[in-house]
Amino acid sequence: MPHDIRVVTETELRELVKLDLDLVNVVEQAFVALGRGDVIMPPIMSMELPQLNAEVDAKTAFIPGFDGFALKVSTGFFDNPKRGLPSLGGLMTLLSATDGAVRAVFLDNGFLTDMRTAAAGAVAARHLAPETVTTAGVIGTGLQARLQMRAAHLVRPFERVLVWGRDLEKATLCAADLGRDIGVEAEVCTDPAVLMKRAQLVVTTTPSFTPIVQAGWLHPELHITAMGSDAPDKCELAPEALARADLYVADSAAQVETRGELRTALERGVWPGTPVTELGPLILGAQPGRNSARDTTIADLTGTGAQDTAIATHVFARLGDAGTLIST
Template identity: 65%
Template structure:
């Protein structure tokens, strides 16, 4: 008989939050990806167009971890009209030695949201210059978390928010102010937001680019994390070309579902860009001067899911419900 520990979202929220230790956990995941030995299959992605839905499945075996995670992440975007959340999902934690299920985290996307925000903080830590003003494009939960995470590693005094809906942008700005203590303002023009920021994070499901090459300026870092499906794009291919340094979380993923996909469709960026893990480990040079312009393309990797799931297992103690199979 094997015991399986089941934790609900409420229980998980008591065990883990967005803090520097979690950022370090996710950074170590990037290190492992650069060190080699990781087994990470391509993302299994399925669109259910009849119901305006999509499902992603990610996983990775990481040497040194006793367990690996299998993450199921559905997004059904007509759900709010039904009184249901757009995003949900779960993580299953399995023994890397026996394959037996050890835990099920019914997180409804909470752990994915945390590890995605923490990955943004890792990118800012290694690529952004000193930040007085940060900007975020988008007004959802990830926009809030990305600014909270960025503030942990680049404690900005001022934040700018852009969104298509002025009411949502104002609510997002208020929440970021409460979480960070920064002065937060709404901007109605993306070019103005970018011009006034040293760090910009894009968090939208846009299919038409929002940032263009003429918006770039010295000393700017952009983290793009909204493009995680073929067809999504937040930054023009010309912008990637114009940057001093363009970095991927995983080149193979960015080439099929990130900003790199559109660039290569135009015959640009044909040489393999560096990956964030190699910059973290010092194998590849990152930002070398404050005036440089850097872009990091984050599509989300199974390594991050395995990293945060193992972190939860270590932090959760005897929380949850144990069932015997």
């Protein structure tokens, strides 16, 4: 039978979706569903295109009780900035969990992925960072660095943010943006070790292929969220850091073995082999979390299809008259 498909542009989505506590709670429910163990989530389909300096990923997940499920395609064409184009793109489709029909196509160019990734960082900080955070730090200077700090401030309202990046000019611009947008003291650090020493909450947001954060930089009352290692061969944390932390937590144990920080630790034989704690069961209380304010904790976020389904269904419920209806 004919049915309508809602096609929504990035511009329209930006009017509908804001980085706020409502969005953080939506993404947290995706982790809760994963923690219950009833989500159907296949491995990420990833296609590396080295001759194009590009990659393409596809993610999906079915969450029982949701009216629909998302199928998301993300692209990264990393020579695009030379052409005056953004390096990241893609789209999301929302399919009916009743009959499989396409309900909506979100032409978001990666916007929804950016938002749910930032919200996931806030979920990790909410459940793993010390209760009191006066100084937060971000390693990286791109869009996600800005979004992660804005999201972290929602759940841990820090007074000061430190920024480190390989490019001092970009780090200075990022710090200025964060100081203005969040309304906190913002400072550039020229040494990542100093940033780590001064902060209680640090988010790493780089596409690095070699470790930036060293194990010896970990200290009591520190939480690190590593979200840049979302593909094979990427690595932001020295593998020894994972074993040195009091608690290492993954968004998906299966994913971090192949594309997260754990992958390098396993390859180098420095992971003790203990079962990996996942964020979902930790939220539910089925797995232990931070024991004291002095614990050192690490969250390894690689991005899950469950997060995409959560934000896609959230957006669809808020569409109202937005978008263009196409009858098929």
